[in-house]
Amino acid sequence: MEHLQTLDGYFKENREEHLGQLKEFLRIPSISSLSEHKGDMKTAAEWLMNSFNSVGLENVSIDETDGHQVVYGDWLHAEGKPTILVYGHYDVQPVDPLNLWTSAPFEPEVRDNKLFARGASDDKGQVFMHVKAVEALMKESGSLPVNVKFIIEGEEEIGSPHLEKYIKENKDKLAADIIVISDTGMQGPGQPAVCYGLRGLTGVQIDVQGSQSDLHSGLYGGGVQNPIHALAEVLASFRDQEGTIAVDGFYDKVRPLSDEEREAYKALGFDEEALKEEVGVAELFGEKGFTYLEQTWARPTLEVNGIFGGFSGEGIKTVLPAEAGAKITCRLVPDQDPDEIVEKLKAHIEKHKPAGVTVKVSEFDKGKPFITPFDHPAIQAAGRSYEKIYNVPTAYTRGGGSIPIVAAFDEILGLPVVLMGFGLSSENFHAPNEHFHLENFDQGLRVIGDYYYEIAGFSKDDLKK
Template sequence: MDYKAYFQENRDKHLNELKEWLSIPSISALSEHKPDVKKAAEWLAGKMTQAGLENVKIHETKGHPIVYADYMHAEGKPTVLVYGHYDVQPVDPLNLWQTPPFEPDIRDGKLFARGATDDKGQLFLHIKAVEAILSQEKQLPVNIKFCIEGEEEVSSPNLPGFMDANQDLLKADVVLISDTSLLEKGRPAICVGLRGLCSLEVALHTANTDLHSGSYGGGVPNALHAMVSLLNSLHDENGRVSVEGFYKGVIELTPEDHEEFKKQSIDENKLKADLGLDELFGEEGFTFAERTGARPTLELNGVYGGFQGEGSKTVIPKEAHAKITCRLVGHQDPQDILDKIEKHINSHVPTGARVTVVQMEKGNPFTIDPSTPILQKAAEAYEHVYGTRPVFTRDGGSIPIVETFSRVLEAPVVCMGFGLPDENLHAPNEHFNLENFDQGLLTIVDFLKRV
């Protein structure tokens, strides 16, 4: 079958359909958009039915709906479960968008809209790939299921419970996800590692009121001084986290791992220039790619307290606050890490201060062996379409639900992304390069046939 000709013939129709979906402001984080999220789920269910999928159902949750569909007529063949999400990020700041975020616009070979690359555009490829095969061949080479949620951008609070309650419904031989990116234009990548995540907030208090620095300065504890001292204890001078036991479960990189990271060919001098930095910084003994893909971190995301207004105010603040997140790798357990950080903080409280710690998000890291046969099938599909074999990467970000799928369904997860790193996901002017829209369709068809 000439799928290249099929997709070219139907390209305008497909892009117009995608534009319809992208026009729905399915922002899961904002309650006023709850009807829009439901509308986006209904749109998706309708297109799944039109594509020829069966058992299409919108499952209500305590939050936003999960859409399920399948086509189970390939007796004796593997079952592929496609996961994705139809919710999108908020659009602020709106004034930085060149065109309105929910009025999709094609220019310079790119489709601009919120959700274009994360994740409606990439998910749409799977629906159209299945529709194409059924249209051309009247049957699929594999059994296929879809589990599409509307809460990924708010940390998937209801999907794990849905998975636990519907393990038989979701049972599959492989989970297929397109929510990652190529290494760069023309250089595909398969993600074999995602860092986990945990977060906490720290509040530090001293006196029961702000104090005049002339009357009390030098004689009472200063909450900002105390917070700076406390936070400084979390790292050593070489960028290594000083929390006792923090690195338990971290898998050390092998010589083969180092070689795989070299294949990403990251130019650190160019990176510094692009970011306006004199130097990069991080844990000694590792490259930028290794630090951001295979090593854990503890980062300060916000530190605040005292006078913030214009001009000067001679005050000794009574309180200070900090927001902290960690990216985790290997077998690090987020709850264990949070407990260890809290213990460290409580044992390093400066004189005259009181500290409160609130533990927040938790997500496990994900890794898979690149030699896993199904990943090699994915690599062959990329190579056939793009003309070059993909690099196996470990991404610095976190998609906690990937590890959940792998663990609960006991199935390998294939992260076949078709975005690009510079497509402004989560930022103004998000877009999807249509070159990868075209090649993504062909790659997915090729992959399903190889499976």
């Protein structure tokens, strides 16, 4: 525990300097989705490169992709020790609507021990913490307890379209024993969590075509199929009244929850009544036989995200529409395959489409689910590091959402992925007034530093999946 005292002293002594540096990083409007910020993206990558060099990382480079750049750096002098690959992103979301920000999104401001700025929580603040942890260890010890590699990309907020190719082309360069990502959240204030699984994603658009053009409902209604009715019939066929998905074979490859996982979720004491009040519903709805956390973390879904067609203006128009459509997405769990699920959706739609219409099914981008075993040493080690600093038990959770590139890391590099985040769900990432609670910035620095020591206690064989 001596290293914790050393880290604590270093971070206290340098806190204001570190916050000043983070503010510099946050002032760069690195919005990857807007072409006018291409120069800012390059500036942010160069800022990171300089930061990597200043803390003692080596082989630092800005690597070109078919889109925005990847910043790489490493330190590989811990002979015989495991290697941690740290992933994060330096791009941020757009800031609209500006009028809802209390302070300017790229002029960082501390209020009530919270740092307000776009990217403060997602993900510049959390990336910065890993860089400063390396700095602290290098300054105080002259070396690191493990080998580290950093890969920080500039396209996460637009779906990482070019990173998978980069990973495949740089497998040797990125070789490691575990991947650590700090781009997720804690269970709540003062309640650390290690996320060991994420759901995958796939989706389709259904376009239903009837007549060549809209028809008068008085002249043709009752004699020509209505595409909206046809669409409604297809959509209704996807689930039964208890929320179970009725697509043939949809659940065939779903990995069941272990007893240990179900007990761990139960131990979290999740308040479903508080959730109902928060989201404004009288009752929850979901697949029978599973709790809310099990439904949203470890069970697959099929949701209709939007429906379009016909007349929706003010008043009424007696029209029989020519076409209608819907967008559908499915959250997937291990070991479901997105391509297989799309084929099952297409077969189901073909089977249930009514007469009198043609149906076209278009695919959206896909992302595979990911899971690192609940009891994996790297997962449990992260929990211990949290507990040393926060002095409360760590929650072991799965995420209901999807980060497709995480599954790509898992599949291409074949490494355990540890999601140890320090954000809170209330921090408005992707929304106006994004902020980062500085108590989690302070404590997170110490957690990360300790985690490097925890991993140093394992052999490479210990960490294999």
